[in-house]
Amino acid sequence: MYILKSGIKKDPVRRWMLPDRIFFGHGACHILAGTYLLHPPVAGFYAERIVTADGFPGAHVYVTDGTVAFDYHGYSLRARLLAHHRKGWSRHRAGWTCEMVPVNFDLLDTLELNLRKMLGPDQYLHDPIPRAQTFIRRIDHNHCYADTCVPR
Structure with missing residues (x-):
């Protein structure tokens, strides 16, 4: 698990x-x-929050179809993502x-996000939506989704 150095999120x-991956994994998930949900590359996904x-x-916020999840890691089984997240944080924080x-709520609406102590897209140094679109475009979604669904 990656822990940001003190002060980075406030700068x-x-x-x-x-x-x-660190930007979208630590504060811009x-x-x-x-x-992702604006133009879903794989149908049937919805957002969940930890x-x-x-x-x-x-x-944390990620998208899922109930079995497979997508976040800054790419695609993974939802259960595996949640176990990884839980294990990492439990190790560092007792209780x-x-x-x-x-x-x-709309994950790109500043007012809705601020109510939940998250930054809106217009509250970053630059617009993070094009950055997220580029991140998403770099992935072969059909291949990665199918590979995630293959029993191991």
């Missing part, structure tokens, strides 16, 4: 300079999920717990 320039207990870090909640 717009340093945050923007992060590599894509909702932007990636919302952008909501942590009060005072704990580790909230860490969470619940998965369907997203019932």
